[in-house]
Amino acid sequence: MKILYLALLAAVLAVGAFFRLHQLDKRPLHGDEANQAVKTGILYDKGTYVYDPHEHHGPTLYYMAQPFLKLSGAASFKDTQITAYRLVPALCGILLVALTMAYGLGLGAWAGFWAALLLAVSHGMAYYSRYYIQEMSLILFTWSAVFAGWRFIRCPGYGWALLFGLFAGLMHATKETSLPIFMAMGGALALVWAWECLERRETPRRAELRALPWKPLLAAAALAAAVSVTFFSSFFTHARGPLDSVLTYATYLKRAEGTGSTGIHDHPWYYYLSLLSWHWKMAGPKWTEAPVLALALFGAVTALWPKRTPDEDKRLVRFLLFFTLAMTVGFSLIPYKSPWNMLVFYQGMLLLAGCGAAALVRMARWKPLQAPMTALLLAGAAFLANQSWLGNFKYAADVRNPYVYAHTSTAALRMVDRVHQIAAVHPDGNRMIVRIIRPGGDYWPLPWYFRDLERVGYHVGFPATPDAAVIISGPELNQLLKEHLKDDYFVESCALRPGISLQVRIRRDLWEKFMAERG
Amino acid sequence: MKTFWTLTLGMMALLLVSGMVPAAAADDEMVEVKIELPEPFFGGTPIDYWSENLEKEDFRDRPPFMAPKGTELVSAGKPVTSSDKNPSLGELKMLVDGDKNYAKNSLIELADGTQWVQIDLEAEHEIYAILLWHFHEGKRVYFDVVVQVSNDAEFKDGVTTLYNNDIDNSSGLGVGADKEYIENNKGRLVEAKGAKARYVRLYSNGNTADDMNHYVEAEVFARAAK
Numbered sequence: 001m002k003i004l005y006l007a008l009l010a011a012v013l014a015v016g017a018f019f020r021l022h023q024l025d026k027r028p029l030h031g032d033e034a035n036q037a038v039k040t041g042i043l044y045d046k047g048t049y050v051y052d053p054h055e056h057h058g059p060t061l062y063y064m065a066q067p068f069l070k071l072s073g074a075a076s077f078k079d080t081q082i083t084a085y086r087l088v089p090a091l092c093g094i095l096l097v098a099l100t101m102a103y104g105l106g107l108g109a110w111a112g113f114w115a116a117l118l119l120a121v122s123h124g125m126a127y128y129s130r131y132y133i134q135e136m137s138l139i140l141f142t143w144s145a146v147f148a149g150w151r152f153i154r155c156p157g158y159g160w161a162l163l164f165g166l167f168a169g170l171m172h173a174t175k176e177t178s179l180p181i182f183m184a185m186g187g188a189l190a191l192v193w194a195w196e197c198l199e200r201r202e203t204p205r206r207a208e209l210r211a212l213p214w215k216p217l218l219a220a221a222a223l224a225a226a227v228s229v230t231f232f233s234s235f236f237t238h239a240r241g242p243l244d245s246v247l248t249y250a251t252y253l254k255r256a257e258g259t260g261s262t263g264i265h266d267h268p269w270y271y272y273l274s275l276l277s278w279h280w281k282m283a284g285p286k287w288t289e290a291p292v293l294a295l296a297l298f299g300a301v302t303a304l305w306p307k308r309t310p311d312e313d314k315r316l317v318r319f320l321l322f323f324t325l326a327m328t329v330g331f332s333l334i335p336y337k338s339p340w341n342m343l344v345f346y347q348g349m350l351l352l353a354g355c356g357a358a359a360l361v362r363m364a365r366w367k368p369l370q371a372p373m374t375a376l377l378l379a380g381a382a383f384l385a386n387q388s389w390l391g392n393f394k395y396a397a398d399v400r401n402p403y404v405y406a407h408t409s410t411a412a413l414r415m416v417d418r419v420h421q422i423a424a425v426h427p428d429g430n431r432m433i434v435r436i437i438r439p440g441g442d443y444w445p446l447p448w449y450f451r452d453l454e455r456v457g458y459h460v461g462f463p464a465t466p467d468a469a470v471i472i473s474g475p476e477l478n479q480l481l482k483e484h485l486k487d488d489y490f491v492e493s494c495a496l497r498p499g500i501s502l503q504v505r506i507r508r509d510l511w512e513k514f515m516a517e518r519g
Numbered sequence: 520m521k522t523f524w525t526l527t528l529g530m531m532a533l534l535l536v537s538g539m540v541p542a543a544a545a546d547d548e549m550v551e552v553k554i555e556l557p558e559p560f561f562g563g564t565p566i567d568y569w570s571e572n573l574e575k576e577d578f579r580d581r582p583p584f585m586a587p588k589g590t591e592l593v594s595a596g597k598p599v600t601s602s603d604k605n606p607s608l609g610e611l612k613m614l615v616d617g618d619k620n621y622a623k624n625s626l627i628e629l630a631d632g633t634q635w636v637q638i639d640l641e642a643e644h645e646i647y648a649i650l651l652w653h654f655h656e657g658k659r660v661y662f663d664v665v666v667q668v669s670n671d672a673e674f675k676d677g678v679t680t681l682y683n684n685d686i687d688n689s690s691g692l693g694v695g696a697d698k699e700y701i702e703n704n705k706g707r708l709v710e711a712k713g714a715k716a717r718y719v720r721l722y723s724n725g726n727t728a729d730d731m732n733h734y735v736e737a738e739v740f741a742r743a744a745k
Contacts, residue, residue, distance in 0.1 A: 282623060410631070495727065503569065
């Protein structure tokens, strides 16, 4: 039985790895991914990194990518390929599947199995495990910290405490949203304690607090601070970094309110729940994570049952419920929302769903009933896997996909190809002059795609002499360009993102040369 | 007697000719082809696309399409094949099922890249018009729209290109001089001028909203070839 169970876990891990590693370069880069990749490239080329308290989040992602870039054999940033970068979140995603299995030690072996299976095939979790942003590493560090914290409560000692401190430090050094997660963690811990006091019909006693193993806890806090300072100070080369890592919350509090330019990310409180439950904008697949939500709901109910199975730690299950609930409510109440922000609490839902699935099979005590129940759960997982296949490989950059958020359109890749095709017929080749004129600075992810072109100007103002081999601009500059351009141009149009159109002006003689060569 | 027979034969020839002329005239008489348009969609966001080759949107009704008498819809229910054997939405037979509605369930979605659908008219026809609706729930432009007809199911021999708006030959079917256009409920009418063929093939290569290729309906108006 144990061998069968281990074989099943291995199969789940393989499925999870497939969804996270297959065709990792397929989807065009989101503007945020490109931005992170360019910052990583600067660290790779020049060895410098300076924390920016206004944008880009914490430093762990850039440092974690360095070995992958080295292993890829890239001599410099312009030689790097996106797969090397995306391997970082992909491996975090795979490790998260393995960690979820380990949660079986506290939730019950089969709960761990079902949760890991649902996570392995999850559309959203797989999607953002293929996305070069901080989210997947934050989720891995968060749930690793919870696991280490739980183990520490079970067997207090320096080992698990320091591990908790390490992951807590990494959380802080990864993304500013670690703060509300820490708050939810503390709140959930307090609720579990209060619940136990209620169950025992006792009032909380000071003696219990005094009996806490304070020394290992202080060591954990010290290690967390040391890890955070190490990263934010760029390994002790940028003294202001750690201070900025605290001051940054002034910026992020404003952002959370949805003020200023970030107002476009304002969404109603039910945004995350509606993304998970039902999404069907226009002709195309209907998307839902309803099987997970239903199982998580059932798991939440069972978490409050006093009767438990022998391999289930009731404190862990309850903590899971309160922590997930606190994060769901907290993140839903913050006006600023993006789909990847929900994944940290969606992982909690997946763990609860594992508890729910295991409880369902357990409830069907009569063995002939357990088989159809298991088959039904497997059918639900197959449905989610099919959805994940469509979302990650067929509709990876399609607006109909619920996780495609302000994403670079595939049409932008045609434009990128076109610029390279024109460079190929230009006498200067990759030294051909390209002007990207975007007064608002909205040109990402083009710096990534044009990293091999040596003379690309990114103009946030209108240049005095705008003529160039290729000019890329928005339609709002048409009149101004018409007045200032001296050469004749062939014009093509493409969407950078849905609703953001760019026009590509190709000098007429180059266009004709390109067409003559193409035949 | 010779004069009698000459007159008689002459009269008969005259009568025959006079009888035949109206028959031939009736055969080539141009009549309006009745085209049923689906309900228009009002909504969606304005299209954010422009190109030198984009046709200006025309909101007027299309003038009546005239074709020789006997021209009728011949594609309904005919076999359909495609470069994408397994559409991700809908079934290939929906291309000729008469449902031209913009609703989400009327659509066939083919994979990305250059893809084609092909209608087998099951016999050679004189084709006068081909109407196609890619999508009309909102505004879109489909790229590299190419319409070809042939008697060869493989489209290797005797291929006539009736429409091609692939200005940079990115689909590899030759540079086309036709215009790109914004989809609407009127569809695109491609005149075939009596081209004789059994098969009709429609190409496209993604659109302004995504990389996929879509069809709501295609109609072929023709009459049996003589």
